[in-house]
Amino acid sequence: MNIRKLMILTLAAGAILGAANMAQNSQAAEKITDVREDGMKEMGKALKAIKGLVADNGDKAEIAAQAQKIVNNSAKIPMWFPKEAGLGEAAKPGIWDQWDKFEGNAKNLNTQATQLVAAAQNGSDMSAIQAQFAATGKACGTCHEDFRKKKD
Ligand code: HEC
Incomplete structure (x- = not known):
């Protein structure tokens, strides 16, 4: 040859x-349902990491970095739930009927996480960061109550 x-x-x-x-x-x-699950899990990990850092009076720059992951992922949540992809195993059927509410929940999380990044970056004391961390966690819970099936 x-x-x-x-x-x-x-x-x-x-x-x-x-x-x-x-x-x-x-x-x-x-496989958007997998992307969705991975993205949610990633936020769960970040939230847990922040919890530990706050409790141990840890590095605020690291708190900001973890919170930034939640900012990034929360902006993508609406894209993880295209109607044609279906609910998967854990989402409630109301999502697309109440899309504005669903999107609003995602936006609220984005806002709270953005404020958490800011609090961790601007020299706030740990108690203020902790309060904003709680508000961020609450924003997860609000949407889960509305749109995530309870585990049996
Ligand atoms: C706008 C709505 C919404 C917000 C905000 C939201 N979630 Fe979710 N999440 C869901 C829905 C719906 C499901 C169920 C769908 C699924 O698991 O496939 C879910 C599932 C999960 C799961 C299970 C994933 C798996 O393995 O199946 C975890 C973990 C999770 N979310 C963590 C979080 C954390 C942490 C936050 C906040 C930082 C958050 N979520 C914010 C709607 C939301």
């Missing part, structure tokens, strides 16, 4: 692998 043929074959193989990769990516995109 001459070198030119070999190169063409190599390129072709690369293109096939590329296409397989793309197919895999779009499959991943369809």
Whole structure:
């Protein structure tokens, strides 16, 4: 085989692998219920980390960094619940009938978490940070009460 043929074959193989990769990516995109669960879990971890940091009078920059994850994820919540993706196992059916309320809950969390980042960054004392942490956790709870099925 001459070198030119070999190169063409190599390129072709690369293109096939590329296409397989793309197919895999779009499959991943369809699994929005997984993205949703992972994103929620990530917020749960961040919230837990902040709780520990507040209790141990920990690093405020780290509190801000964890809270920023909640800011980022909360902005995506409405995108995690496209109607065609269905409820999954844990969401209540009211979400799309009460979409404004659902979106409002997500926005409220975003606002509270943003204020938590600010409190951790602007030299507030730990008790003020703790109060804003509680408000952030409450914003999770509000939406869960409205739209998340209770575990049996
Ligand atoms: C706008 C509504 C809304 C807000 C705000 C919200 N959640 Fe959720 N969350 C849901 C719904 C609905 C479910 C159930 C859907 C699911 O689990 O697939 C859920 C599920 C979860 C789960 C279970 C995920 C799994 O494994 O299935 C965790 C953990 C969670 N949320 C944590 C949080 C935390 C922490 C916050 C706040 C920082 C938060 N959520 C804010 C609506 C919300």
